[in-house]
Amino acid sequence: MSSGRHLAKGSGTPDVPEDGILRLYSMRFCPFAQRVHLVLDAKQIPYHSIYINLTDKPDWLFEKNPEGKVPALELVREPGPPVLTESLLICEYLDEQYPLRPLYPRDPLKKVQEKLLIERFGPVLGAFFKASDGGDLEPFWSGLDIYERELSRRGTLFFGGEQTGILDYMIWPWCERLELLQLQRGDDYNYDEKRFPKLTEWRERMKRDPAVMAFYMEAEVQAEFLRTRSAGKPNYNLLVKDA
Amino acid sequence: MSSGRHLAKGSGTPDVPEDGILRLYSMRFCPFAQRVHLVLDAKQIPYHSIYINLTDKPDWLFEKNPEGKVPALELVREPGPPVLTESLLICEYLDEQYPLRPLYPRDPLKKVQEKLLIERFGPVLGAFFKASDGGDLEPFWSGLDIYERELSRRGTLFFGGEQTGILDYMIWPWCERLELLQLQRGDDYNYDEKRFPKLTEWRERMKRDPAVMAFYMEAEVQAEFLRTRSAGKPNYNLLVKDA
Numbered sequence: 416m417s418s419g420r421h422l423a424k425g426s427g428t429p430d431v432p433e434d435g436i437l438r439l440y441s442m443r444f445c446p447f448a449q450r451v452h453l454v455l456d457a458k459q460i461p462y463h464s465i466y467i468n469l470t471d472k473p474d475w476l477f478e479k480n481p482e483g484k485v486p487a488l489e490l491v492r493e494p495g496p497p498v499l500t501e502s503l504l505i506c507e508y509l510d511e512q513y514p515l516r517p518l519y520p521r522d523p524l525k526k527v528q529e530k531l532l533i534e535r536f537g538p539v540l541g542a543f544f545k546a547s548d549g550g551d552l553e554p555f556w557s558g559l560d561i562y563e564r565e566l567s568r569r570g571t572l573f574f575g576g577e578q579t580g581i582l583d584y585m586i587w588p589w590c591e592r593l594e595l596l597q598l599q600r601g602d603d604y605n606y607d608e609k610r611f612p613k614l615t616e617w618r619e620r621m622k623r624d625p626a627v628m629a630f631y632m633e634a635e636v637q638a639e640f641l642r643t644r645s646a647g648k649p650n651y652n653l654l655v656k657d658a
Numbered sequence: 659m660s661s662g663r664h665l666a667k668g669s670g671t672p673d674v675p676e677d678g679i680l681r682l683y684s685m686r687f688c689p690f691a692q693r694v695h696l697v698l699d700a701k702q703i704p705y706h707s708i709y710i711n712l713t714d715k716p717d718w719l720f721e722k723n724p725e726g727k728v729p730a731l732e733l734v735r736e737p738g739p740p741v742l743t744e745s746l747l748i749c750e751y752l753d754e755q756y757p758l759r760p761l762y763p764r765d766p767l768k769k770v771q772e773k774l775l776i777e778r779f780g781p782v783l784g785a786f787f788k789a790s791d792g793g794d795l796e797p798f799w800s801g802l803d804i805y806e807r808e809l810s811r812r813g814t815l816f817f818g819g820e821q822t823g824i825l826d827y828m829i830w831p832w833c834e835r836l837e838l839l840q841l842q843r844g845d846d847y848n849y850d851e852k853r854f855p856k857l858t859e860w861r862e863r864m865k866r867d868p869a870v871m872a873f874y875m876e877a878e879v880q881a882e883f884l885r886t887r888s889a890g891k892p893n894y895n896l897l898v899k900d901a
Contacts, residue, residue: 493767504773511766523754524736530747 421651446588594634664894689831699869837877
């Protein structure tokens, strides 16, 4: 298993055993990569994490996938081996290839409706990044209104029902980062529990989910990473004990 | 069935029988809507086409889908009824809900690889629009290189194999429009058959596909529509006999 150290240009190929286990090229602070970790962990699929320094990517990464993208999943047992990119497509593949503990609904209509809600989160996460960067907070809250209404309409513990489903995991990385937003915005931060009663309870429930806990990161650490990145010297290895 | 006339603001709700048949809200010149027509026609799923004037949308469209998007598919038999948007998601839904004549591969790996190639077409169609708007042609050709290589690697008549599949239909609308680009660019047009031998043959084959033929439009008509749109008076009803 990876130590969590992010490999940079000049690093040798990853020190991972040739054991046929999936390899996930990831970055510890990336919310898109987090989606794939969540799905792999929720489905209890074994995998090796290989973390990449995105500011100074190792050359061998481009041999794996020409665009050097992260997250990328290497299917080491398949001829090639193929390397999949795009967080949503990787998650769909995993849910089809590993049918135990399904995350997508089986019914085609329910499935497409879930995908549409994931698609509609695109502008919401865009609004998160803007708010995190000092922009207006309201567009992010307005985006979350859709999910508050939806959870209220469903009347379930999670979007997936009585247990987590794909929508829970696909939107979680940005919902986990509410505390980061609070740290960044200080007195400006105006999350309103009365506006988001269902999402507030849902977040507490999600924080106790094993897959969420396995990749959870304290807001202070996220903030420290972003601080070093803004200063032009991103410290990818904040979580590595001997960093 | 719709006459093909595009309904504008002030129009009554569409004159379509209450027969439980799918309703596709579309626009005759829209390549994204064309994707859905191609899939419906290839799978021989009955549907009503309801064409929308996108410059001056009818009020009732927003009751069907709040964003007023096209293409949109109304599942009139389902409680609600639900209205699906996003061309790719509608096509995935149709292929799952109507399993006859499958367009996506069944194998999860082959399926995700097809989806990745569809995803990679995003920047290519973006380059098409720029080229169609007078921009550089080369980024579009470079994008097509990927698909030329892929078809050559597969060694099949279509991307789908010996018959058309999802990738054929998802990229077709912009490949159909090569003649439009030629009309628009005149002497600038530098499509190179030697660079695209496989795609050139594939295009001729595609033009004989019944689903492609059912929605095919002559480049001159496309060009005329775009001309009227650039002039600020888009004529959506160019194909309507009594327009």
